[in-house]
Amino acid sequence: MTIQPSKLCVEITKKVQIDYLISHPEGYADLNCEWGLIIFLHGMDMRGEDISQLSNYGLLEIMNEGELSLPFIVVVPQCPYESYWNMERDAVTALIDEVVADHRVDRKRIYLIGYSMGGYGVWDLAIHHPKKFAAIVPLSSGGQISKAEQLQNTSIWAFHGAKDNIVPVEHMTNMINAIEQHQGRARLTIYPDQGHDIMRAALSNQELYSWLLEQKS
Template sequence: MRIRSDSLNAQITKNVKINYLLSFPEGYGEDEEVKWGLIIFLHGMNMRGEDVTKLKSYGIFGIGQGLSLPFVIAVPQCPSESYWNMERDAVMALVTELTTNHRIDSSRIYLIGYSMGGYGAWDLAINYPETFAAIVPLSSGGQVSKAEQLKDTPIWAFHGALDDIVPVDQMSKMIRTVEQYSSNIKLTIYPDLGHDIMESTLNNQELYTWLLEQRRLT
């Protein structure tokens, strides 16, 4: 028997599919020269499935009236029994699709994620550090060992001090680690809230004003 070592270098094609909702800001399309920021919102675990319509009044689409949201907003749905890190290729394909076919400013692509979606936001930004202008993870933690990948990514994180599903220490540890490499980081901890902090966070106009200030340098 003769045993030899060898290597394979081949290009493969992967088919991906993901359902999503899409909204456009007031004034979109009126001026062909204007490009808009894009928010990708990643939902939590209990909204997984194959019926994307149940996301119409959830999360960023369920916020109160009167806020100024000058963004194109996309809300993909994670399939049943899957997780956002498993749908990484599908989400990135969606970003490519939207920036190619709509008036999106590719230097202003933002990630907001809640709970499982917060973990997804950390994961995507770590694996694609040159794509996102800022991330906003809620009620989650990240991969501490890969925190250096976020050195150029502005972050505003949110967590409830009384969270009994994802302990606040998970978020605090991730933030402390990223702070070793970056200074554009903020952490808001709600002292009287638990895991569900979406309403308090997404109804805050200051968050969207901050996002508008963030731009990926190209």
């Protein structure tokens, strides 16, 4: 696994610079292969301008420890200070388009994973771009119940801690219930003895990545 720091400058209504890390899987040198793409959105405390702090955080931390060898390109952008992922929605979609254009990405296998603030960002991006993602994995978060119908054709596996005192578990269960009311495909894992920080438990689950590989848009 190699992790490379990169930057993307996006000009929409304002000039936004999104720094990101990108990791290529073993075997990426094979020019005949295309790979699934995972975009991982971090939580609030990782915002800023120091992209290096994300190199051993969340999904990349678990990969660095050798617990997982994932057959995906993994991209980890950094949200600017005093901003949120929904505010940087256009920048993230521009980043995805750049990665797809410059790397050997299977366009039918683009996935979103996010924790806490990043989980809210996952819900928001998928609601606004429901056809862009083969599956989403929100952790410790909730979504816009009034827009749940937009996700009726999106594969979802959500994770939450029952003892979360930052984002109550009801925020997640209410969103999942709303999606199911629109005949959506939503799967929910609740950790009965855990609180808000469930990243390691959820992201160390090899079954999650096997499930992702089964999802295509």
